[in-house]
Amino acid sequence: MNISIxxxxxxxxxxxxxACPKDVFAISQKRNKYGTLIPCVAEKENCIAxxxxxxxxxxGCINVETEV
Amino acid sequence: xNSLLEKYIKKESLPYIFCPGCGNGIVLNAMIYAIEALGIKxxxxxxxxxxxxxxxxxxxxxxxxxxxxxxxxxxxxxxxLSQPDKNIIVFTGDGDCLAxxxxxxxxxxxxxxxxxxxxxxxxxxxxTGGQKSPTTPIDAKTKTSPYGAIDNxxxxxxxxxxxxxxxxxxxxxxxxxxxxxxIQEGIAHNGFSFIEVLSQCPVQAGKSIFKERDPWKIxxxxxxxxxxxxxxxxxxxxxxxxxxxxxxxxxxxEYCEKIIxxxxxxxQE
Ligand SMILES: Cc1ncc(C[n+]2csc(CCOP(=O)(O)OP(=O)(O)O)c2C)c(N)n1
Ligand code: SF4
Ligand code: SF4
Ligand SMILES: [Mg+2]
Numbered sequence: 001m002n003i004s005i006x007x008x009x010x011x012x013x014x015x016x017x018x019a020c021p022k023d024v025f026a027i028s029q030k031r032n033k034y035g036t037l038i039p040c041v042a043e044k045e046n047c048i049a050x051x052x053x054x055x056x057x058x059x060g061c062i063n064v065e066t067e068v
Numbered sequence: 069x070n071s072l073l074e075k076y077i078k079k080e081s082l083p084y085i086f087c088p089g090c091g092n093g094i095v096l097n098a099m100i101y102a103i104e105a106l107g108i109k110x111x112x113x114x115x116x117x118x119x120x121x122x123x124x125x126x127x128x129x130x131x132x133x134x135x136x137x138x139x140x141x142x143x144x145x146x147x148x149l150s151q152p153d154k155n156i157i158v159f160t161g162d163g164d165c166l167a168x169x170x171x172x173x174x175x176x177x178x179x180x181x182x183x184x185x186x187x188x189x190x191x192x193x194x195x196t197g198g199q200k201s202p203t204t205p206i207d208a209k210t211k212t213s214p215y216g217a218i219d220n221x222x223x224x225x226x227x228x229x230x231x232x233x234x235x236x237x238x239x240x241x242x243x244x245x246x247x248x249x250x251i252q253e254g255i256a257h258n259g260f261s262f263i264e265v266l267s268q269c270p271v272q273a274g275k276s277i278f279k280e281r282d283p284w285k286i287x288x289x290x291x292x293x294x295x296x297x298x299x300x301x302x303x304x305x306x307x308x309x310x311x312x313x314x315x316x317x318x319x320x321x322e323y324c325e326k327i328i329x330x331x332x333x334x335x336q337e
Contacts, residue, residue, distance in 0.1 A: 014284065055101065
């Protein structure tokens with residue numbers, strides 16, 4: 001399992017943090033090139049691969065890759 | 069970037085112009101998922117008018133037309149008549165679709181032309197700075213209703229169905245999977261499909277309507293003030309806004325087919 005947030009396009013809206021039913025994402029101190037505070041993947045182990053974050057991210061930044 | 073979106077989005081035009089947390093990106097995602105599920109990327113064209121929501125198609129690596137304010141449906145009808153084999157999806161705002169473009173909505177619905185209209189209702193004119201739209205709630209203080217809106221908002225689904233739309237659904241950006249399914253069904257339906265999405269504009273509607281700038285809190289507020297139903301009753305008195313798949317009528321003839329029949333008849337006469 002790999003979860004990534006693309007800092008190039010993330011606008012720090014925090015929808016992913018709220019939408020995830022398993023609290024996988026959290027606020028971080030990391031800023032992207034625009035100075036936007038972007039979330040981090042804090043609890044990767046909790047992910048159930050529902051992929052709600054992928055469809056809810058308005059800027060298409062999130063990738064949830066499940067092993068096959 | 070999300071791997072599915074990589075196939076659909078022109079990377080060189082990113083980031084989207086949308087403000088952080090704007091619902092337009094979620095509607096775009098739902099539409100991409102629907103197109104992918106149907107496998108019709110190369111047989112589909114997207115048309116829009118003017119407004120923030122009308123900026124959804126230009127990022128797509130597909131056939132798109134970004135047209136003029138209020139006329140997206142009119143352009144889409146022309147495109148459909150010239151290329152009846154293409155699936156046509158219209159992206160339009162509450163202002164674009166129900167104010168300046170209201171007449172086109174009525175007549176496209178009445179014709180039952182096979183296009184799918186996705187109306188992003190953020191209750192306001194977002195792009196121009198927060199003016200009152202046909203869906204702005206009573207009492208909302210916007211740039212053009214500084215003392216509070218006094219007239220009744222229009223229900224886009226009610227209008228579209230009464231004018232003759234043969235497919236109609238309404239969801240919110242907090243129901244992305246239901247929205248994706250509705251878009252899929254709307255495209256597959258042979259007739260005029262109207263899909264309304266209640267969406268968050270955290271900037272303009274956030275300031276004038278919700279008094280809340282957090283996109284997630286606005287999504288939750290809209291969800292809490294809605295109820296899911298599959299029966300549309302014209303006499304509806306509750307405060308909660310109805311969501312669901314309201315209508316799918318398959319016995320009405322479609323407009324392009326009617327034109328083909330008419331042409332044949334004219335040749336014979
Ligand atoms: C003929 C014409 N009249 C007015 C405008 C100014 N204008 C641009 S967008 C817009 C309203 C947009 O509201 P909506 O359709 O709800 O889209 P949103 O930005 O909220 O997504 C208006 C009035 C215009 N561009 N063209
Ligand atoms: S939802 Fe997307 S844009 Fe918003 S904070 Fe999360 S990754 Fe960034
Ligand atoms: S003004 Fe509103 S509708 Fe327009 S991009 Fe910003 S949040 Fe979205
Ligand atoms: Mg609007």
